[in-house]
C-alpha cells in the first residue's frame with residue numbers, strides 16, 4: 110500500500126482548499142443562511158410544525174444534506190477533472206499508485222471539505238433554530254458516509270466529463286432536483302399517496318430520511334433501508350471506479 | 363555486459379482510432395547510458411515513452427524495468443522511472459516546491475527537504491521555490507518538470523524533447539544537468555529533433571520512424587561513419603572497369619563509368635588523395651572535375667527515413 114501517495118494527494122488537494130478557504134466556506138454558509146430565512150422564517154411561520162418538530166428545525170438535516178451532496182460532488186469531480194484538463198494527469202497515471210490509492214487521496218480530500226462545511230452549517234443552524242440531536246453518533250456516521258459516497262460519485266463524474274459543461278451537467282440535472290424532491294424541505298408523508306410511492310424511487314429520500322431520523326428520531330422510511338441504500342450506493346461507486354482504472358476508460362488511450 | 367536496465371520486447375500500440383503508432387519495437391537499454399531517440403514528427407517517440415510509463419496501454423509486447431514487468435509489476439517498475447513529458451503540464455497556482463514535494467510523495471518516497479533543495483539548486487530553481495508556477499518562464503517550467511521527475515530519485519529518466527523551445531544557453535545547461543545525472547548513475551532516454559544534441563550527449567543513437575526502430579548504434583561509431591569522406595572524381599571518358607594498378611584504393615565506379623568514387627578517412631594522417639591522383643594520371647585516366655563530400659548524421663538519418671518511406675535514396 111502506497112500510503113505516502115495517498116497522503117501526498119490528500120495534502121495537495123487540501124492545500125488547494127485552504128488557498129481558497131474564503132470562497133470554499135462563505136458561499137455555502139451564506140446560501141444556507143438564506144434558506145433558513147426564506148424557508149424557516151417565511152414559510153415556517155405558516156407551517157409551524159411537522160410531526161411535532163418546528164419547521165425551522167425540521168429543514169436543518171435536509172439543508173445540510175443539500176450542501177454536503179453538492180459540495181462532495183463538485184469537490185471530487187473538479188479535483189480529478191482539473192488534472193485531466195491541464196494535463197498533469199500524466200503524473201498520476203505514471204505513478205506507482207493503484208486505483209485505490211489515487212481514488213482514496215482525491216475522495217478523502219473532497220469528503221473532508223464537504224464534511225467540514227456540513228458541520229459549519231450545522232453550527233450555523235444553532236443560531237437560527239432550537240435544535241437537539243437525538244442520535245449524534247448516527248448523525249455523524251450518516252454525514253461521513255454521505256460525504257464519502259457522493260465524493261466517489263463526483264470522482265466518477267470528473268473522469269467521465271470531457272468538458273466543463275458535462276462536469277456541471279449531472280449535479281445540475283439530476284442531483285439538485287433529486288434533493289429538492291427528496292424531502293429536504295418537507296416530509297414525504299405530506300405528499301399524496303401516488304407521489305409518496307414515486308418518491309421511494311428517489312435514492313436521496315433514503316439519505317435525508319435516515320439523516321433526519323438521527324436528529325429527531327422520526328423517519329419517512331425505515332432506518333434499515335436508509336443504511337442499506339447508502340452502503341449500496343458506496344459499493345456501486347467503488348465498483349465503477351475499479352472498472353475505470355482497470356480499463357483505463359477516459360484516462361489512458 | 364550486465365543485463366539491461368530497460369528491456370522492450372516487440373511492443374506494439376494501435377490507438378483507438380485504428381492507427382498503429384508502434385510497430386513491434388524491441389530495444390534494450392543499458393544501465394547508465396544516455397540514449398537519444400531521433401525521429402520525425404509522429405514517428406512514435408512519445409507513444410513509446412508513454413507506453414513504458416503507463417500513460418498509454420500497450421496493445422501487445424512487454425517491457426521490463428530492472429526485471430519488473432511494467433504491467434504486471436507496475437509499482438516496482440514505475441518507482442524506478444522518472445518522466446519529463448513533451449508538453450508542459452503543471453498546476454498553475456501551486457508553488458514550485460509544493461509540486462515537487464507532491465511528486466516525491468506520489469512516488470512513495472518519504473519527505474526529504476534536503477534532497478529537494480539539492481535538485482532545485484541543481485536546476486537553478488532554488489530562488490524560485492516559493493514562486494507560483496504560472497509566474498515562471500517556459501524554460502523554468504520545463505526545469506520544474508525535470509525537478510518533479512527527479513524528485514523520487516529514479517534510476518531511469520525519460521526526457522521527451524527536453525530542449526524544445528529552449529534557448530541555446532539553457533540547452534547547454536540542460537546538457538550539463540544530463541551529464542551530471544549520468545555521472546550519478548541515472549539511465550537517460552531522451553527524444554530530440556536536433557542531431558547536434560544527440561551527438562553532443564548521447565552514448566547511443568536510435569532512429570525511429572513510423573513506429574519502428576530503424577537503427578540503433580553507438581554515437582561514436584556513427585560519428586566515425588560521419589568522419590568518412592567521399593571524393594568523386596569525374597572522368598573525361600568513361601571506363602568499363604577500374605584499372606588493375608588502382609585496385610588498392612577500393613574505388614567504386616558510378617555514372618556508367620564516368621565517375622570514380624574514393625572513400626577515405628578525413629582524420630587519417632595520409633588520406634592518399636595525392637597518390638591516387640598521380641596513379642590515375644599514370645593509368646591514363648583524365649580528370650575533368652573533383653568533388654568531396656561528407657555523409658553527416660543528418661544525411662544518414664534523412665536517408666534512413668526516406669528509405670523507410672519507400673523512396674529511392676538520392
Ligand SMILES: Nc1ncnc2c1ncn2[C@@H]1O[C@H](COP(=O)(O)OP(=O)(O)OP(=O)(O)O)[C@@H](O)[C@H]1O
Pocket residue numbers: 362377378379381383401402403404405406407408409410448
Ligand atoms: N491518443 C492518440 N490517439 C490516436 N492517435 C494518436 C494518439 N497519440 C498519438 N497518436 C498518433 O500516433 C503517432 C505517433 O505520435 P507520437 O506523439 O508518438 O509521435 P512523436 O514521435 O512523439 O512526434 P513528435 O516529434 O511530433 O513529438 C502520430 O501519428 C499521432 O497522430
Ligand SMILES: [Mg+2]
Pocket residue numbers: 407408409448522
Ligand atoms: Mg512526441
